[in-house]
Amino acid sequence: MKKIIILCLSITFGFISDQNLSVEAYNKLSEAEKRDPSHAIDGLDLLDPELEITLFASEPMMSNPTNMDIDDKGRIWICEAYNYRNALNPRNPYNKKGDRILILEDTDHDGKADKSTVFYQGEDINAALGIAVLGNKVYVSCSPNVLVFTDENQDDVPDSKEVMFTGIGGIQHDHGMHAFVFGPDGKLYFNYGNEGKGLLTRNKEPLKDELGNIIKGDGKPYREGMVYRSELDGSNVEILAWNFRNNYELTLDSYGTMWQSDNDDDGNRSTRINYVMPHGNYGYKDEMTGADWRVRRTNLEDSVYQQHWHLNDPGVVPNLLQTYAGSPTGIVLYEGNLLPQMYRNQIIHCDAGPNIVRAYPAQKSGAGYKAEILPIVDGSKKDKWFRPSDVTVAPDGSIYISDWYDPGVGGHAMGDSLRGRVFRIAPKNHRPTVPNFIYSDPSEAIVALQNPNQAVRFKAFMALKSLGKAAENNLKELAKNQNPRMAARAYWLLAQIDNKYITEASNSKNEDVRIQAIRMASELIKNPHAFYLKMSNDASIQVKREIAVEIRHKKYSDVWLKLAEAYDGGDRWYLEALGIGADLDWDNCLKLLKENNESNWLKTDKTKDLVWRSRGLKTKVLLAEIIKNSPESQKGKYYRAFDFQDNTDKNDILLGLIKNAKSTEEKVTIFKHFDQATIHGNPTFNKELPLLMAGIKSELDFLEIVDKYSIKSQYSRLHKLAMTNSNSNISTSAATICVKNHGTLGLETELKNKTNAKKAIDVYGEVDKANVTAILIKTFTNKKLSHSLREQAIEEMIGWESEETLWKLTQAGKIPNEFLPIVENILKQTWHSDIRVAASKYFVNGEEEQKINTTNVLSQSGNLSSGKQLFETYCTTCHVANNKGTDFGPGLSQIGKKLSKEGLLNAIINPSEGISFGYEGQNITLFDGSMYQGILTSKTENDFMIKYPGQSKVNIVKRKDVKQILAMEESIMPKFPLKEQELADLVGYLETLK
Incomplete structure (x- = not known):
């Protein structure tokens, strides 16, 4: 749709006004000329021929x-x-x-x-x-x-x-x-x-x-x-x-x-x-838990923007x-x-x-x-x-x-x-004018009230309000204005003089004025029940919507029922308005709804949608009934609704659905929705869990269930996923869970097998844990092993704890000489800012790194092929562009559209000056002594959601395990050791990302 709209606009306005320079002429200006105010208009395209800027x-x-x-x-x-x-x-x-x-x-x-x-x-x-x-x-x-x-x-x-x-x-x-x-x-x-x-x-x-x-x-x-x-x-x-x-x-x-x-x-x-x-x-965060939009959930939306705002969730x-x-x-x-x-x-x-x-x-x-x-x-x-x-x-x-x-x-x-x-x-050619009003004069104040400027309207409103009854006739005349927006401005003041004007506005032929009447009644009528009940007969669905949101917490369930009967099962805006109106009164509303729809109860889209949106004491039972009678493709929507109910009896109701589940996938969904804190002692759960594990086909589902319930019987499948899955996110997640549940068993087993040793180091080396790091050190310092295997091991010393250990080994002179260039590259890009600075001096014998002349860089056009290669080397480890890379830092697919050449260069050489909100680094310390660095994407009552450097996966860390989280003073993004020409190449490539 957007492409069609833009195409139509280009037909109507697809030219550049003759008041400024063409793109070609503008680009011939020097940078100093472009920045000069004399060329401010030249840098802009005004897309309407009737206007001038x-x-x-x-x-x-x-x-x-x-x-x-x-x-x-x-x-x-x-x-x-x-x-x-x-x-x-x-x-x-x-x-x-x-x-x-x-x-x-x-x-x-x-x-x-x-x-x-x-x-x-x-x-x-x-x-x-x-x-x-x-x-x-x-x-x-x-x-x-x-x-x-x-x-x-x-x-x-x-x-x-x-x-x-x-x-x-x-x-x-x-x-x-x-x-x-x-x-x-x-x-x-x-x-x-x-x-x-x-x-x-x-x-x-x-x-x-x-x-x-x-x-x-x-x-x-x-x-x-x-x-x-x-x-x-x-x-x-x-x-x-x-x-x-x-x-x-x-x-x-x-x-x-x-x-x-x-x-x-x-x-x-x-x-x-x-x-x-x-x-x-x-819908920015999960309403109930506060979880980040990236956290996997039932009935997950199809596109990023829908996922981002939780648009499939009831209540959004x-x-x-x-x-x-x-x-x-x-x-x-x-x-x-x-x-x-x-x-x-x-x-x-x-x-x-x-x-x-x-x-x-x-x-x-x-x-x-x-x-x-x-x-x-x-x-x-x-x-x-x-x-x-x-x-x-x-x-x-x-x-x-x-x-x-x-x-x-x-x-x-x-x-x-x-x-x-x-x-x-x-x-064009419109000379600025400023009207001069005598606000104390009701007739002039009425004219001022119609002004498009906020400050003029404010003075007019306050003057007319202070005049009260003395301004009533003037306001009544304005209320007859053919422009309903001007009539609306009059009614806001008239209603404060006498409530009868709320009734008058409610009889307007214009539905927006009638909507305004609902709003005025909410503010000015002490008990607007009778008014809302009458207005619920209005033919306009927009008026009905406004009544719905205004009866929130008033418990006007009879009004709500009349409004609900107008819901046709297809208007999400109206469904959410009804949800707002029934808040804290769902049990009464559902009772009336059932009585009024006895023959079609839970059979129509209308009643099923309203139950899906509801938060009543009986909602869970009703959801279970709908699920039993729904096709497989629709069940996820109703299972997700369980997440928005209280935990009372939830486990029992979900357990009752297991015997009716028609597939392993549905059983997996049920297990995702149990209240984890209270389910472990349930005999039915303990009986069904091992049966479930044998039938899970989805790798992501398998990993989620194993991790959620800390299942210790799945080592073989975890290890196999880690070693053989082509999806790096899945293999890394499997390796992480495997180390969490089984220590370094998988890595040590494969190191005895020469065929799989390098693969095991590659996979398990992603897990930044002390026990894994110890094996990597043991491997790269063992001269009896092949050079390629040792090299593989030291290249995996990337991560918060690994890099800190690597720096200590470097200072102690315990790094084999042949691997020092690799270590230098790792430490100059480490997430530890203090180590990064110290390592830069250490590897150049205490001399300072060459300072970058930004003017030189900006004056060069850059080699795009070289820039792309640099981008893939340095940037894709933490950023996604055009569906390639790691979703850790902000997406860069359109960064060339957002930042100028100067802005791009500054973001690279001074990363701490441009930290995007939500991507600030955190130093995380656990009670077991572990220390990490990452991005805190969200937090719930029980968990922290954390992304570690170079990982797309959101890791869930229990609050009870976290001793301290401190914000980093600098960007988590390191300063890359790039020369001026390399910077010019990289900036040139980034400019093409649009």
């Missing part, structure tokens, strides 16, 4: 804008991040005065900033990620705090500063607190990424939801990135959605519908756009749109009239990774939505330093784009600290 501001007036807002005077407010990540990257410059909030102004209205004012500067706003200017208050998001500046006399100097929220994770982190936006209901909406963790009040007290649960990302019940709503003073905080990875910014339309983007685990082409259904779980809201590779940033819902029709009432969004600003025209689809991709500004063909960080609407309806302007993006790296731009997009 102009440079509003650039360095030296400003630099490194992370976020912006536009006030009602048309002035641009910028959060700068000159001091971004300096604590982790000391090579970055630092201003001891701290970062700045700037006000950029176009005093002569020629479309270019000619005045810059520093509103505030301080170290407490270093690398702030969000700013919202609402009246005389400026909300600045800078983890661990949300600061509110008040400018009482409007002289652009803050008169006070206070903390509204604190305790937020992600200090100077892209996944921390993001910008606040003003909702049409008069409340604040905001979000943070999955480093945010939780919120504390200004008094450092934890915030709780309406059930008394502390709001934090510990899985009780919330996880990862979250969306919130509060009053303007930060009171009455509500959590609206959760389980995102890095939902950078939020936007709302006039009806109160929420939208945002979300970033994937870097390199997995799973970036997404979401319609934010209230109270929805968005679908995605609106996949945008594949990217680093999404600012977003806005454009409700102005200045831009062409195709952009009106649509999402406009920045994606800094692929250097692009897009619109996403959305249409309703059942109870949800579908969307297309419409590019607006593209820098990928020319200026790959274009990193759009935010998009905002001015009072005249034009849009402004802030540009971080840097060779790289994401991973906390910054290649340039001095540059930054702001662009303006408007119809």
Whole structure:
């Protein structure tokens, strides 16, 4: 579908505006010329002939804008991040005065900033990620705090500063607190990424939801990135959605519908756009356990992006749109009239990774939505330093784009600290204008309320709200507006004057206004049961969806039943809304559903889907009944649903299914779902387990069961898998489990067999355990053995413990001379940063390594054939590109699309400056004294999920075995000993990965 959409767009907009240079002409510019603001527009392609893009501001007036807002005077407010990540990257410059909030102004209205004012500067706003200017208050998001500046006399100097929220994770982190936006209901909406963790009040007290649960990302019940709503003073905080990875910014339309983007685990082409259904779980981590999406599970999705967001799991809201590779940033819902029709009432969004600003025209689809991709500004063909960080609407309806302007993006790296731009997009020859409103005049405030700019709307809303009944007639007139979005803005205020306007809105011919009526009733009617019951007769499935999510925890099971009867068994959006509505009331809802569907109970898609989604006390019994009567191809879906139920009686119910299981594969599935903590003493389990093992055909299933239950009777098959399976992940997993359960028996046995000795060293050498390392040392130091076997053994001394041991042997002079070149190569690339530095000096007699002249490297085009070979030698041990390599670090299939040439080079020679979030190294110490280094992909109540260097496999380590986990200060990626020409070759090849 995406290819079709892009093809259509290329027919309509497939030319480059004549306002800037062609690709060929631009590429002839020198690097210095490309970076100069005079060529800022030349580096961009504006893809709509009706529009023009102009440079509003650039360095030296400003630099490194992370976020912006536009006030009602048309002035641009910028959060700068000159001091971004300096604590982790000391090579970055630092201003001891701290970062700045700037006000950029176009005093002569020629479309270019000619005045810059520093509103505030301080170290407490270093690398702030969000700013919202609402009246005389400026909300600045800078983890661990949300600061509110008040400018009482409007002289652009803050008169006070206070903390509204604190305790937020992600200090100077892209996944921390993001910008606040003003909702049409008069409340604040905001979000943070999955480093945010939780919120504390200004008094450092934890915030709780309406059930008394502390709001934090510990899985009780919330996880990862979250969306919130509060009053303007930060009171009455509500959590609206959760389980995102890095939902950078939020936007709302006039009806109160929420939208945002979300970033994937870097390199997995799973970036997404979401319609934010209230109270929805968005599936980044396993809802119940918190496990990483890579952990194998029943009913696993077919594609990476579906797996990434757990889209087959009950309780996960679908995605609106996949945008594949990217680093999404600012977003806005454009409700102005200045831009062409195709952009009106649509999402406009920045994606800094692929250097692009897009619109996403959305249409309703059942109870949800579908969307297309419409590019607006593209820098990928020319200026790959274009990193759009935010998009905002001015009072005249034009849009402004802030540009971080840097060779790289994401991973906390910054290649340039001095540059930054702001662009303006408007119809050709449209001169900027700023309307001037007298907000105290109801008629002028009504006009201002219809403005597309947030700051203007805020002042109008607050003025009309304070006028109350005096503004009622003016608002009633606006409610008749032919544009339903303007009518919606009036109704939000009218409903606060009198609840009768909720009823009036509920009778609107426009379904979005009726949806808004549901939202208003939830906020303003003390007991909306009768209203919801009446509205459940509405013909619109979207209205029904909204009722479903708003009855959550109200236990209106009769309303829920009416809504459930409208479910046809095919609309996942609606199913999830019904699931949200029945939360904590499933037993009553299922009882009514059964009574109403007695003749078709558990026979239709509708009733089976609702049971699959349910979390009632009887759900497990109902799931078992469905499984008994389902074809083999559908059973996995219902077995997976067992993972979302409590463990009471689960083992007994699953054991009851064994006698009806029609295949070994189904029995394996049952064994995967037992509660491991309580099953071992069950006689039926102990009888069935050995029978099961004999019939398992799938290697992955076999390994999973053996590992889960620590089965000691399967040595022969484990060893055979290790030695003969062509899939390296399977053979390594088998060897690891074999060593875990049987020590070095397999390796020692094969070393006595000359035919298999090298193969055994190759396979078991992957297991970085002390007992294996001891045998490798014994082998390569034994001069009686063949040179090739000894060489094989020393080449396998790769791993956290092995490399540490190898370094000690080297210092002690116990490495045979003929193997020193191999040892040198291993230690110069070791994961131990301290050993890497020491070894580099040791092997060059204390002399420092040759320093790299980056200018020389960047000036060379590079040999692609040589670069590919270098890539396969150094990079594929930890990265996947085009389906080849090891899935340990971020995927690199499209790295040439994300990073500029400068960014690629910096990532290689300074890996600690660009660590992608989620790929930070950890030093792991077990109670048995073992030490490892790896990536902590996720953690559950009982386990840590860890990937060790050079391995795709996610290893499960019991929490009870872990003594300590400490974050590494440097990247887990080593600095490779490459010369300038080799670097040029490698960078040249990486540029082709698109």
